[in-house]
Amino acid sequence: MKTRLIFVRHAEAEGNFNRVFHGWYDSRITEKGHKQAKAVAERLADVPVDIIYSSSLTRTLQTAQYIADIKKLPIIRTDKMKEINGGDWENIAWDAIPGLYPNENYTWENEPHMHQMPNGENMEEFYNRILKEVMDIIRKNKGKNVCVVTHGTAIRAMLCRFYGKSLKYMKNIYWHDNTSVTIVDYNDENDDFEVVLEGDIVHLGVELSTIQNQEWWQSYMESMRKK
Numbered sequence: 001m002k003t004r005l006i007f008v009r010h011a012e013a014e015g016n017f018n019r020v021f022h023g024w025y026d027s028r029i030t031e032k033g034h035k036q037a038k039a040v041a042e043r044l045a046d047v048p049v050d051i052i053y054s055s056s057l058t059r060t061l062q063t064a065q066y067i068a069d070i071k072k073l074p075i076i077r078t079d080k081m082k083e084i085n086g087g088d089w090e091n092i093a094w095d096a097i098p099g100l101y102p103n104e105n106y107t108w109e110n111e112p113h114m115h116q117m118p119n120g121e122n123m124e125e126f127y128n129r130i131l132k133e134v135m136d137i138i139r140k141n142k143g144k145n146v147c148v149v150t151h152g153t154a155i156r157a158m159l160c161r162f163y164g165k166s167l168k169y170m171k172n173i174y175w176h177d178n179t180s181v182t183i184v185d186y187n188d189e190n191d192d193f194e195v196v197l198e199g200d201i202v203h204l205g206v207e208l209s210t211i212q213n214q215e216w217w218q219s220y221m222e223s224m225r226k227k
Contacts, residue, residue, distance in 0.1 A: 023086030087120025
């Protein structure tokens with residue numbers, strides 16, 4: 001039996017716009033974020049969705065609400081699909097992190113599978129938390145089309161499992177834009193995942209994109225090409 005998972009990254013939030021780390025810090029989506037959320041909801045209007053799950057943080061719930069309104073479905077909130085707990089990184093500007101936490105910044109950028117948030121989660125704990133919840137969602141909704149609104153780090157980490165790789169592979173997975181859509185099918189006969197679509201933003205265009213309009217993106221893309 002096939003269960004389809006439609007992962008949506010939350011719309012642009014205050015942390016994305018201001019380039020501040022927000023893991024469990026509970027920010028809201030921006031004016032552009034509302035436009036992005038409306039666009040992804042309209043994009044999914046004709047896509048079969050039987051049930052909607054969302055991380056319990058405000059930025060994901062606000063995004064999910066646009067989808068829920070179009071689909072006329074309730075939102076099931078789950079703390080277990082929240083972003084990684086950043087501990088001391090929470091609400092710190094990205095530009096300040098390398099100076100304040102050079103060792104942790106290095107692992108975040110280069111060896112994310114080994115990353116430990118100071119006084120927060122490490123990547124392996126986070127990975128196990130979200131994958132356990134995904135498997136529980138599948139168990140409860142076998143054969144259905146499930147929309148899950150979650151976070152950027154969560155999607156990157158989960159894709160390691162979906163591609164049949166170890167968490168070490170995470171450094172090879174791109175950051176996806178806000179409201180990007182990733183579709184994954186799970187076949188319970190062989191306990192296997194198939195990635196159907198990854199990080200798609202056809203509904204945005206350049207004007208509504210977040211990352212394509214930020215300076216860090218170009219240097220990030222260059223570093224990814226060198227890996």
